[in-house]
Amino acid sequence: GQSLEQPSEVTAVEGAIVQINCTYQTSGFYGLSWYQQHDGGAPTFLSYNGLDGLEETGRFSSFLSRSDSYGYLLLQELQMKDSASYFCADTMDSNYQLIWGAGTKLIIKP
């Protein structure tokens, strides 16, 4: 089957750094995407890793290791507005589906 595992909840302090992990078991894996979703809002695309290594976009970075079937999203200099749910998703190369993890709720404390 296809599955992506990520922690259900992570708590961090404003200004700190937090890492949200994602492990996957999927066939036809093509790449790992990350999405942010605020309560009541729609998911917004954050980052994509098609190759192993680190991708950096401002305060957010994402990492992929295909050999370990593992990736993570790194958020630096946390701000209160980063409080949201974060989803990892596997872009399948057949049928162009996205297989989603259950999401990680990030709680930021002052």
Added chain:
Amino acid sequence: DAMVIQNPRYQVTQFGKPVTLSCSQTLNHNVMYWYQQKSSQAPKLLFHYYDKDFNNEADTPDNFQSRRPNTSFCFLDIRSPGLGDAAMYLCATSYEGLSPGAFFGQGTRLTVV
């Protein structure tokens, strides 16, 4: 700006009364998705189109149908909404399903009374 637009943002329908949700896109993406999302859960894929090729998820109820008359528009029809169908419905697009990821509309919040 290129975008994905869903209408309406909020829809209230009566139990059993057919309802249609719409999605339009100006991104010229060839893949369009319909997701259902309930509170504190991940989006659940209902259907997706690759160009005109329709892909129905195995566990999508028969009560849900979709139409894509052209590249820009996609509709979700719920033939007989039940209380359990109350959810946020999200439309998304992508080009070939690849990077830079899927672009989502703002969603339609469906309430069934």
